[in-house]
Amino acid sequence: MTTVAAKPATMAQALTRALRDAMAADPGVHVLGEDVGTLGGVFRVTDGLAAEFGEDRCTDTPLAEAGILGTAVGMAMYGLRPVVEMQFDAFAYPAFEQVVSHVTKMRNRTRGKMPLPLTIRVPYGGGIGGVEHHSDSSEAYYMATPGLHVVTPATVADAYGLLRASIASDDPVVFLEPKRLYWSKDAWNPEEPASVEPMGRAVVRRSGRSATLITYGPSLAVCMEAAEAARAEGWDLEVVDLRSLVPFDDETVCASVRRTGRAVVVHESGSFGGPGGEIAARVTERCFHHLEAPVLRVAGFDIPYPPPMLERHHLPGVDRILDAVGRLQWEAES
Amino acid sequence: MTVMEQRGAYRPTPPPAWQPRTDPAPLLPDAEPYRVLGTKAADRADTELLRTLYARLVRGRRYNAQATALTKQGRLAVYPSSTGQEACEIAAALALEERDWLFPSYRDTLAVVSRGVDPVEALTLLRGDWHTGYDPYEHRVAPLSTPLATQLPHAVGLAHAARLKGDDVVALAMVGDGGTSEGDFHEALNFAAVWRAPVVFLVQNNGFAISVPLDKQTAAPSLAHKAVGYGMPGRLVDGNDAAAVHEVLSDAVRHARAGGGPTLVEAVTYRVDAHTNADDATRYRGDAEVETWRRHDPVELLERELTERGLLDEDGIRAAREDAETMAADLRARMNQDPELDPLELFDHVYAEPTPQLREQRDQLRAELAAEAETAARQTGAPEGGRR
Numbered sequence: 269m270t271t272v273a274a275k276p277a278t279m280a281q282a283l284t285r286a287l288r289d290a291m292a293a294d295p296g297v298h299v300l301g302e303d304v305g306t307l308g309g310v311f312r313v314t315d316g317l318a319a320e321f322g323e324d325r326c327t328d329t330p331l332a333e334a335g336i337l338g339t340a341v342g343m344a345m346y347g348l349r350p351v352v353e354m355q356f357d358a359f360a361y362p363a364f365e366q367v368v369s370h371v372t373k374m375r376n377r378t379r380g381k382m383p384l385p386l387t388i389r390v391p392y393g394g395g396i397g398g399v400e401h402h403s404d405s406s407e408a409y410y411m412a413t414p415g416l417h418v419v420t421p422a423t424v425a426d427a428y429g430l431l432r433a434s435i436a437s438d439d440p441v442v443f444l445e446p447k448r449l450y451w452s453k454d455a456w457n458p459e460e461p462a463s464v465e466p467m468g469r470a471v472v473r474r475s476g477r478s479a480t481l482i483t484y485g486p487s488l489a490v491c492m493e494a495a496e497a498a499r500a501e502g503w504d505l506e507v508v509d510l511r512s513l514v515p516f517d518d519e520t521v522c523a524s525v526r527r528t529g530r531a532v533v534v535h536e537s538g539s540f541g542g543p544g545g546e547i548a549a550r551v552t553e554r555c556f557h558h559l560e561a562p563v564l565r566v567a568g569f570d571i572p573y574p575p576p577m578l579e580r581h582h583l584p585g586v587d588r589i590l591d592a593v594g595r596l597q598w599e600a601e602s
Numbered sequence: 603m604t605v606m607e608q609r610g611a612y613r614p615t616p617p618p619a620w621q622p623r624t625d626p627a628p629l630l631p632d633a634e635p636y637r638v639l640g641t642k643a644a645d646r647a648d649t650e651l652l653r654t655l656y657a658r659l660v661r662g663r664r665y666n667a668q669a670t671a672l673t674k675q676g677r678l679a680v681y682p683s684s685t686g687q688e689a690c691e692i693a694a695a696l697a698l699e700e701r702d703w704l705f706p707s708y709r710d711t712l713a714v715v716s717r718g719v720d721p722v723e724a725l726t727l728l729r730g731d732w733h734t735g736y737d738p739y740e741h742r743v744a745p746l747s748t749p750l751a752t753q754l755p756h757a758v759g760l761a762h763a764a765r766l767k768g769d770d771v772v773a774l775a776m777v778g779d780g781g782t783s784e785g786d787f788h789e790a791l792n793f794a795a796v797w798r799a800p801v802v803f804l805v806q807n808n809g810f811a812i813s814v815p816l817d818k819q820t821a822a823p824s825l826a827h828k829a830v831g832y833g834m835p836g837r838l839v840d841g842n843d844a845a846a847v848h849e850v851l852s853d854a855v856r857h858a859r860a861g862g863g864p865t866l867v868e869a870v871t872y873r874v875d876a877h878t879n880a881d882d883a884t885r886y887r888g889d890a891e892v893e894t895w896r897r898h899d900p901v902e903l904l905e906r907e908l909t910e911r912g913l914l915d916e917d918g919i920r921a922a923r924e925d926a927e928t929m930a931a932d933l934r935a936r937m938n939q940d941p942e943l944d945p946l947e948l949f950d951h952v953y954a955e956p957t958p959q960l961r962e963q964r965d966q967l968r969a970e971l972a973a974e975a976e977t978a979a980r981q982t983g984a985p986e987g988g989r990r
Contacts, residue, residue: 332793366786373733382745
């Protein structure tokens with residue numbers, strides 16, 4: 269048996285591979301959206317699918333997000349497994365009524381008779397110099413809507429595994445793709461049989477003893493960098509990658525915080541009403557007696573996503589995380 | 603000399619597709635709504651069909667009256683009556699084959715029942731014991747949709763999926779005049795036309811979106827005219843003429859099944875009752891207008907046709923009414939029973955498997971219910987225990 273050398277793949281390529289494998293494995297999987305066919309998507313995630321599976325399986329739709337998602341609901345009702353692409357985070361808002369009024373409620377309103385196995389791919393977040401409406405972090409909207417799974421990969425391997433799991437799920441999934449990681453590479457080998465990750469499990473990406481950074485998607489790399497930098501300050505940081513915002517893995521998160529006694533939640537979406545508030549509250553409720561300091565949040569500012577030339581001031585960077593870590597010396601200060 | 607006539611000027615190639623790709627004339631609706639009853643067209647109507655339609659219309663009228671009465675008794679939270687619109691509801695549903703799908707809006711209970719759904723199950727949404735009381739797959743009826751026009755793209759997607767699978771299934775999507783102003787109406791019709799999906803869109807134009815009349819809803823010559831812009835035929839039909847509705851819908855269904863693509867049908871009708879029992883219709887329309895429409899009643903139109911043709915006599919009318927009374931009595935009796943509800947079921951259908959968070963909350967509710975039961979038992983002096 270010849271050993272295949274690990275060829276690094278980008279996250280976008282891993283997503284393409286996940287779609288292709290899912291379509292090959294199940295003839296019910298259909299991809300639809302604006303530009304997903306001939307062009308292969310503006311991020312090329314659906315590249316080659318129309319050629320390989322035909323336009324009936326990978327369909328260029330009219331430009332209408334509510335229509336894309338609404339027709340996908342009907343397709344799922346008839347037993348297909350649609351995967352829709354919302355080209356950019358803020359372009360998905362016209363489809364939001366379909367999300368909250370139908371996608372998330374169809375199983376519930378029919379007492380389980382009409383589940384909707386569909387995946388909504390949303391390229392999200394900033395850091396790529398996109399103009400207005402191209403960099404929103406919309407996860408809190410989706411998290412606040414019962415009936416949806418909300419997942420977001422931070423590694424190339426997870427991009428593959430979580431997308432396969434999302435497509436295989438019998439429930440609707442909002443699959444948030446961090447745009448700035450599309451071109452990132454890691455050791456994932458597309459030639460090897462890839463694992464399909466179960467949804468709903470967080471993972472410890474870096475072990476540490478002095479505090480836990482809780483993060484996901486686009487902010488994981490920043491947190492890993494911050495953790496390395498913190499060593500110089502004498503901090504040994506643990507980094508937890510949530511991977512799934514709904515369902516939320518209280519167990520892994522709380523086990524980590526109980527070990528370290530301190531926690532910072534890091535994400536680039538706004539702080540007020542954002543995911544960090546929910547996570548900090550959950551951690552506080554469950555780990556209060558283990559906490560040496562309040563759970564802190566490092567997030568984007570509570571402003572509309574800034575223009576590209578200013579976005580670096582908005583996005584949480586290593587320094588802002590290290591500042592928060594410094595503030596975890598609560599007892600000493602108060 | 604214009605710029606374009608200058609020597610060496612850039613001469614663009616004309617864009618390829620500016621010519622209209624379809625002659626719009628065949629897509630345009632007639633100026634007047636199509637009618638059968640009281641016209642020569644009635645000569646070729648299927649008499650058995652007319653009799654069936656009549657019996658169902660009488661039942662439908664009685665159903666509306668009974669459901670409205672149930673709101674007064676507090677058995678239904680609300681009921682949007684379709685009195686005056688029974689012909690649209692019933693004739694449209696009857697135009698479908700068993701394998702076809704119906705996508706109703708919240709006022710379309712009669713169409714739902716016409717598909718064979720149990721009348722009580724069709725009312726659970728309005729009673730409030732669960733949102734959808736029936737299994738959508740059993741009679742191929744989607745849940746009653748409360749948001750306007752959002753169910754139309756579902757109909758398109760389902761019909762499209764069926765065709766991809768090789769099934770000759772047609773979807774009938776129902777919407778009101780107000781719903782045609784919604785974005786989802788546009789997107790659904792556009793998708794259906796581009797995909798040539800086997801869908802029939804039926805607009806029941808009953809004159810008002812709650813209180814807003816049609817002329818404040820649209821400036822189009824008719825709602826059926828909207829079809830032309832999508833590249834599908836538009837048809838205008840008298841919505842109180844059950845035979846005409848059935849004929850036009852049957853044609854559209856046949857056209858869709860044969861691969862001809864979608865049709866938009868506008869049925870011109872009138873909502874004789876208020877929007878719901880909670881609405882005061884006297885604030886936005888006069889009695890004279892309602893009276894005019896009462897004289898164009900769908901049940902009476904059909905009754906007159908059948909009577910004049912010697913297809914229906916007093917006995918026949920009485921039999922239809924007795925049948926309707928039996929249905930109403932059964933509905934009343936069953937609706938007067940309190941539904942058995944299990945609060946813990948609230949957590950069962952959010953996901954295929956409850957999340958850890960939902961499991962915790964279900965345990966919390968279970969504990970609350972047990973405490974409630976214990977308190978109740980103590981107050982009534984019954985022995986403690988039971989539901990712990």
